[in-house]
Amino acid sequence: MSNKSKDLFQTRIGQQMKAERDRNHKSNKKKPKNTIGTLMSIIIGGSVIFGLLRILVMLF
Numbered sequence: 001m002s003n004k005s006k007d008l009f010q011t012r013i014g015q016q017m018k019a020e021r022d023r024n025h026k027s028n029k030k031k032p033k034n035t036i037g038t039l040m041s042i043i044i045g046g047s048v049i050f051g052l053l054r055i056l057v058m059l060f
Contacts, residue, residue, distance in 0.1 A: 013048065016044070016048060023037070
């Protein structure tokens with residue numbers, strides 16, 4: 001069960017990272033310096049870590 005959830009979570013993180021990369025490429029073409037994009041990625045990263053912790057708490 002834990003292995004299955006781990007694989008599911010890894011694929012989910014992979015999808016989010018891929019989407020973020022695509023978004024960053026698009027925004028970088030428009031503006032060379034995108035501070036809002038970096039702030040958003042930091043916030044998204046924090047929410048991902050928070051979600052990971054919440055799932056761990058739920059499992060145990």
